[in-house]
Amino acid sequence: MKFFSLFKKEVREMLTFQTILSLVFGVLLFIVLGSVMKGVQEDASNQMLEGMGKLAISDQDQSALSQQVLQQMRDQGYQIELLEGSDDEILRAAQEKGYQSALVIPEGFEQGIEKGGEPQKIRLLNEIKGGGMTSLMSGAEGSVEAINDTLSAILIEEGGYEDAAFVRNPVVADEFTYVGDKSVNVSASVLSGLIMMQGIFIPIIVFILVMFASQMTVSAIANEKADKTLETLLCAPVSRFSVLGAKMLAAALVALLQAVVFMFGFRFYMGGMTAGAMEGASGIGTALNTLGLTLGPADYLLVGLQMFLTIMIALCLSTMLGAMANDVKSAQTAVMPIMLLIMVPYFFTLFLDVNTLSGVGKYLLYAIPFTHTFTAANNVMFGNYTVFLGGLAYQAVFFAVLMFLTVKLFNSDKLFTMQLNFGKKKKVAAE
Amino acid sequence: MQEKALVIEDLCKTYRSSKNGDVKAVDHVSFDIDKGEVFALIGPNGAGKTTTIRMVATLLKPTSGNILVDGIPVAEKAEKVREVITYLPDEAGAYKSMTGIGYLQFMASLFTADKEKAKEYVDAACSINKLGDRLKDKIGSYSRGMIRKLLLSRAVMTRPALAILDEPTSGLDIINALDIRRMIRSLAKEGMSFLVSSHNMLEIEYVSDKVGIINKGKLLAVGKAQELKQRCGAENLEEVFEKVVSGDEVF
Ligand SMILES: Nc1ncnc2c1ncn2[C@@H]1O[C@H](COP(=O)(O)OP(=O)(O)OP(=O)(O)O)[C@@H](O)[C@H]1O
Ligand SMILES: [Mg+2]
Numbered sequence: 001m002k003f004f005s006l007f008k009k010e011v012r013e014m015l016t017f018q019t020i021l022s023l024v025f026g027v028l029l030f031i032v033l034g035s036v037m038k039g040v041q042e043d044a045s046n047q048m049l050e051g052m053g054k055l056a057i058s059d060q061d062q063s064a065l066s067q068q069v070l071q072q073m074r075d076q077g078y079q080i081e082l083l084e085g086s087d088d089e090i091l092r093a094a095q096e097k098g099y100q101s102a103l104v105i106p107e108g109f110e111q112g113i114e115k116g117g118e119p120q121k122i123r124l125l126n127e128i129k130g131g132g133m134t135s136l137m138s139g140a141e142g143s144v145e146a147i148n149d150t151l152s153a154i155l156i157e158e159g160g161y162e163d164a165a166f167v168r169n170p171v172v173a174d175e176f177t178y179v180g181d182k183s184v185n186v187s188a189s190v191l192s193g194l195i196m197m198q199g200i201f202i203p204i205i206v207f208i209l210v211m212f213a214s215q216m217t218v219s220a221i222a223n224e225k226a227d228k229t230l231e232t233l234l235c236a237p238v239s240r241f242s243v244l245g246a247k248m249l250a251a252a253l254v255a256l257l258q259a260v261v262f263m264f265g266f267r268f269y270m271g272g273m274t275a276g277a278m279e280g281a282s283g284i285g286t287a288l289n290t291l292g293l294t295l296g297p298a299d300y301l302l303v304g305l306q307m308f309l310t311i312m313i314a315l316c317l318s319t320m321l322g323a324m325a326n327d328v329k330s331a332q333t334a335v336m337p338i339m340l341l342i343m344v345p346y347f348f349t350l351f352l353d354v355n356t357l358s359g360v361g362k363y364l365l366y367a368i369p370f371t372h373t374f375t376a377a378n379n380v381m382f383g384n385y386t387v388f389l390g391g392l393a394y395q396a397v398f399f400a401v402l403m404f405l406t407v408k409l410f411n412s413d414k415l416f417t418m419q420l421n422f423g424k425k426k427k428v429a430a431e
Numbered sequence: 432m433q434e435k436a437l438v439i440e441d442l443c444k445t446y447r448s449s450k451n452g453d454v455k456a457v458d459h460v461s462f463d464i465d466k467g468e469v470f471a472l473i474g475p476n477g478a479g480k481t482t483t484i485r486m487v488a489t490l491l492k493p494t495s496g497n498i499l500v501d502g503i504p505v506a507e508k509a510e511k512v513r514e515v516i517t518y519l520p521d522e523a524g525a526y527k528s529m530t531g532i533g534y535l536q537f538m539a540s541l542f543t544a545d546k547e548k549a550k551e552y553v554d555a556a557c558s559i560n561k562l563g564d565r566l567k568d569k570i571g572s573y574s575r576g577m578i579r580k581l582l583l584s585r586a587v588m589t590r591p592a593l594a595i596l597d598e599p600t601s602g603l604d605i606i607n608a609l610d611i612r613r614m615i616r617s618l619a620k621e622g623m624s625f626l627v628s629s630h631n632m633l634e635i636e637y638v639s640d641k642v643g644i645i646n647k648g649k650l651l652a653v654g655k656a657q658e659l660k661q662r663c664g665a666e667n668l669e670e671v672f673e674k675v676v677s678g679d680e681v682f
Contacts, residue, residue, distance in 0.1 A: 005540040013526060227524035235488050235518040236541040237510070413491040417446055 003242045010250030014216045023212075023258050055143050056081045056094035056102040063110035065154075072150050091125040091178060101126045101188075103143060113151070116166055121174040122147060126188035128179050144173040180383065203374040206307055207346050210370070213255035213311055214318040214338050220247060221322030222331030230415075240410045248315040255311070299380045302388070309395040310373040314338060316402035323415055345371035353378075366391070369398045434502045436593045436624030437464040437487065442496035444482050444648075456482040458648035460496075464593070464641075469615060469625040471639035473632050473668065479648040480628040481521065484597050487626060488518040501592040514542075517586040521597040521628075524578065527571035531562055531581050534570060535588070542589045552588040559614060560584035576607040583611060587618055594618075596627045600634065612638045632668040642668065644675055651675045 055073075057080055059066050074080055081097055083090045087104060094102035104123035112120040122144055148171040161167045175187040224230035233243055317338050325331035345368050357365065365371045372391025379388040409415060444457040457479045464470040472480045485491040487498055489509040498505040500512045525534050535556045539549040557566060560580040570578065579599070586594050599615070600608040615625060615638055629635045635642060636656045644652045644659075652659060652675050656668055665671045 001544040002541055005537060009526070009529075009537055013528060016528065227526075228520040228522065229524060229526060231485075231488075231490060231520045232518065232523065232538075233541075234490060235513055235516065236538070237514040238541050239510075413485075416485065416490055 002238050003246055006238065006242060006246035007250055010220065010246050011254060013220060014250055014254045023261060053077060054079045054081070054099065055146075056083055056090070056097065056099040058083045058085070058090045058102065058104045060107050061105050061109035065110040065113060065151075066105050068154060069147060069151050072154065073146065076150070078146070087123065087125055087176065087183075091127060094125075095127070101143070103147070113155075113170055116161060116163055119166065119169055119172045122171050124173040124175045126175065126177050128177060128188060128192060144171060147171055203346060203349065203377070206310055206370075206373050207342065208258065209252075209255045209307070209311055210314045210342050211339065212258050213251045214314045214335055215332075216254060217247060217251045217315050217318040218322040218325075218331045218335045219328060220251070221319060222325050222328045225323065225325070225415075226327050234410075234415075241407060244319060244406065244410060248312070248319065251315055252311050302380060302392070303376050306373055306376045306388075306392055306395065309392070309399050310370060313369050313395065313399050313402060314342070316399065316406045319406050320402075320409055323409060341368055342370050344368065345374050349374035349378075366394075369395050434466065435463045435499070436466050436468065436501060437470075437626060438497075438499040439463065439483075439487070440497040442483065442486065442498065443494045444479075444486060444491060445494045455648050457486070457493075460645070460648075460650040462643050462650060462653050464624055464626060466592075466624055467619055467622045468641060469619045469627065469639045471635045471642045472626065472628040472645055473630065473635050473642055473672070474645035475630055477647075478630075478645045480630075480645060481597055482648075483645070484518075484595055484626065484628055487593075488516065488595050489513055490518075515592040516595060517589060517591040518595045519582055519586040519597060519599065521601060523582055525570045525582060527569065529570055530568060531560075531566035531570055531573070531577075532557070534581065535566075535585055538585050539588065555590075556581075556584035556588035559587060559618075576603050579603060579607070579611065583614065587614075587623065590623065593624050593626060596625060598628055598630070600629070600631070608634065632672055636668055644668075644672055646672075646676050 055078055057070065059070060059082060070080055070082075081094070081099065083093045083102065085093065090102045090104060102125045104125065106121065106123060109120055109122075112118070124144055148169060151170050152168055155161055155167045155170060173187075175185070176183050177186055177188045221230070224233070234240065318335055321334040321338070322331050325334050345365055348365060349371065372388075372395055376388060376391065379385070379391070440461050442457055442460045443455070446454040446456055448454060460479075460483060462470070472483060474480055482491065486493050487500065487505065489505055489512055493506070501515050503511050503515070505512050526537075529537065532553070535553045536549065539552040539556075542552065543549050560566075560583070562577060562581060565573070565577065566581075570581070573581065579602075583596070583599060586596060596615075600611050603611065612634070615627070619625060619640075627635075627639065639656065641654065642656050642659065643650050652671070654662075659665075659671045660667065663671045663674045665674060
């Protein structure tokens with residue numbers, strides 16, 4: 001009962017004009033971020049196209065035409081690695097040699113071309129390894145285009161083909177995308193777009209939740225301290241745990257509300273970006289299922305648990321910072337380190353796959369508890385359960401320690417004897 | 432036998448600070464307050480009044496010494512003590528987005544889960560602070576005097592065994608200060624005990640039954656204002672303070 005009135009008061013205090021204003025600001029921020037992301041995506045694929053010139057190809061046709069095409073491409077300056085075996089083996093071999101993807105010119109290629117009419121299929125093998133943006137990029141379509149252009153030039157030189165459309169486009173890519181040991185006959189770029197949607201959605205919710213909740217908690221506590229209402233509360237016959245609990249719960253709830261509002265805006269924005277990919281490929285949903293790249297109910301539960309831990313960690317941190325700060329202003333400065341702790345892993349995981357990073361950088365990132373939150377959805381999706389559970393355990397321990405420290409701080413008199421002046425020099429008591 | 436509202440024995444508090452060295456803010460202070468008595472702790476800025484008060488209010492832990500509130504030891508049973516005290520910090524504010532009445536209801540709900548009783552508390556506060564219709568306004572629109580009255584009425588509405596008021600009249604004009612002094616006196620007459628602090632020694636004469644003069648953490652003199660004046664041959668408490676501090680008189 002007492003807890004409920006504390007909770008009610010906290011919610012009312014936190015749902016102010018300011019919080020609504022910061023919400024609007026947040027939406028703007030992500031719209032900007034959204035367009036930056038789009039830019040990055042385009043940049044990356046342009047780079048891939050420009051950096052072309054190295055291809056891993058398996059020529060299973062072994063015909064005069066296929067040899068001629070490959071020879072001409074070598075003459076144009078392409079470096080071509082010839083591989084053999086089953087599709088699986090070809091892709092592995094290509095990857096070992098540093099290629100992102102591999103092409104297979106199937107048997108009967110020459111015959112098909114001579115017959116004309118239908119463009120011939122070249123198998124394009126690709127693998128998606130993680131959710132990071134760069135690992136989802138592939139300029140593989142470019143290499144099929146290169147073959148197409150070379151062959152087209154040969155056919156035009158030969159002459160005698162009636163069908164201009166066929167001569168211009170004698171080759172199409174037949175894309176196979178691998179995840180682990182499973183594969184589907186779907187384009188990697190379409191798939192990666194969808195995976196990104198899934199993989200980015202959750203981090204974004206977390207990002208907003210944590211940002212808003214920390215900010216609100218810090219100001220709420222610093223405000224109470226400045227107004228000395230905190231002293232009044234701590235002298236009242238309510239447990240310190242419920243004073244703290246009510247604050248954290250209220251902050252989490254209000255942040256959740258903001259996240260929901262924001263998600264609608266974001267969906268709306270993202271909708272425009274991915275609508276094409278969604279409509280263009282039917283059966284994509286089943287493809288994702290085949291690859292195991294969708295989150296099932298149990299996965300959502302796990303990811304949700306991690307989110308909860310994340311928010312509680314952030315709230316503990318901001319509660320302590322808010323409690324130790326001298327005034328509201330320095331409290332807002334004090335929350336900067338938390339913001340950094342969130343921003344750094346957020347952007348890193350947005351553009352990179354942390355699992356593929358090397359040594360020190362990886363462990364530094366993993367030491368930040370929030371990193372595990374941002375990688376959670378992808379780790380679950382790609383079946384990296386060890387990494388995921390390790391992160392979860394790390395966060396749980398981190399949270400337990402923080403909560404212990406927070407309650408200890410509020411039970412001690414450090415609240416009134418310890419004062420951190422963030423950014424300012426300590427003023428000598430004089431009046 | 433009548434229990435004392437507050438007993439303080441040999442109380443010390445040292446602030447540890449790496450920069451300025453240790454500050455002995457309260458140094459072997461002892462005094463007690465009877466039921467229905469108003470005790471005023473007076474002294475200049477930095478004397479250690481707020482530190483003493485915060486220790487009684489369970490916010491600070493004493494470095495050494497004992498505090499008994501209504502017979503309950505603060506060190507062991509801080510939670511029990513919080514049920515029988517109320518504390519008004521100096522320069523305290525209230526939640527600006529709440530209305531006056533909303534604030535009183537909120538605070539009452541922290542002291543009791545019983546709705547009837549909570550309403551009783553709020554009614555008591557309303558009749559004490561005399562803010563009338565303004566209680567329906569947001570606290571953000573209140574003047575300092577109004578906030579002080581609101582908070583004071585909050586501090587006494589639950590009829591605590593001991594009400595602790597840090598500088599209850601600081602920053603108020605004469606009329607408002609007078610109002611508040613009268614309020615304290617009339618509640619004391621009904622049996623409530625008060626621990627108040629002030630650095631205004633003239634005004635404190637009128638409100639308190641007993642005063643303790645504190646300077647640099649040391650309690651230099653305790654007694655009825657009248658007695659102290661007589662013993663020092665002084666006209667008022669300011670003169671008493673001057674003499675006590677300069678060491679002419681020792682009690
Ligand atoms: N948190 C703290 N850390 C270190 N020293 C402190 C702290 N709080 C108070 N002090 C020091 O303790 C001494 C007593 O301070 P206190 O606040 O109790 O004085 P006061 O009598 O209430 O003064 P005022 O009339 O200005 O309110 C002062 O020297 C002050 O500088
Ligand atoms: Mg003081």
